[in-house]
Amino acid sequence: MGTKGLRAALAVVAAVVYAAPLAAQDDAVRQSPNPYQEDRPFELGRELAVNVEVEGVRWVAVRVAAAGTEQPQPGVDGAVSVDLRFDNRSKRGVDLVVALLLEDEAGDRLQRLSYPKVHLGGGKAREFRHSFTVPGDALLAARRLYLFLQLQ
Numbered sequence: 001m002g003t004k005g006l007r008a009a010l011a012v013v014a015a016v017v018y019a020a021p022l023a024a025q026d027d028a029v030r031q032s033p034n035p036y037q038e039d040r041p042f043e044l045g046r047e048l049a050v051n052v053e054v055e056g057v058r059w060v061a062v063r064v065a066a067a068g069t070e071q072p073q074p075g076v077d078g079a080v081s082v083d084l085r086f087d088n089r090s091k092r093g094v095d096l097v098v099a100l101l102l103e104d105e106a107g108d109r110l111q112r113l114s115y116p117k118v119h120l121g122g123g124k125a126r127e128f129r130h131s132f133t134v135p136g137d138a139l140l141a142a143r144r145l146y147l148f149l150q151l152q
Helices: 003-027 136-141
Strands: 036-041 048-054 057-066 077-088 094-103 109-114 118-120 125-135 144-151
Touching: 036 048, 048 144, 057 094, 057 144, 077 094, 077 118, 077 136, 109 125, 109 136, 125 136
Parallel strands: none
Antiparallel strands: 036 144, 048 057, 057 077, 077 125, 094 109, 094 118, 094 144
């Protein structure tokens, strides 16, 4: 292997070594008081790793996606599914109150999605799915997602 090949190989190794801790930080679970509230970057159809724990209940991920193969159209209401994934590491069952706000780039509210209250048993991991009707303009403009979780 020549000098250029060795430099290229070292560059790849260095990139992997330095990138691994950054990727691991995305998976790190953060603790939050009850209720949890946070504003995050958003992309329609992409799962967002929430990785926050409130009183022993871990909110693993959320995904807001257009239903089926439909793509949002301006001026047309469309169906979206909202998938939530939780892991209750405590022994007690809890009711979860979840609300999401679709926001534009500036953080201005476009659409509120209030999830029906759901129950998560103690020691259980579970996924929930609910459908909403959302104006296409709101889906097309959404760049941020405000997350709210309250345990009851």
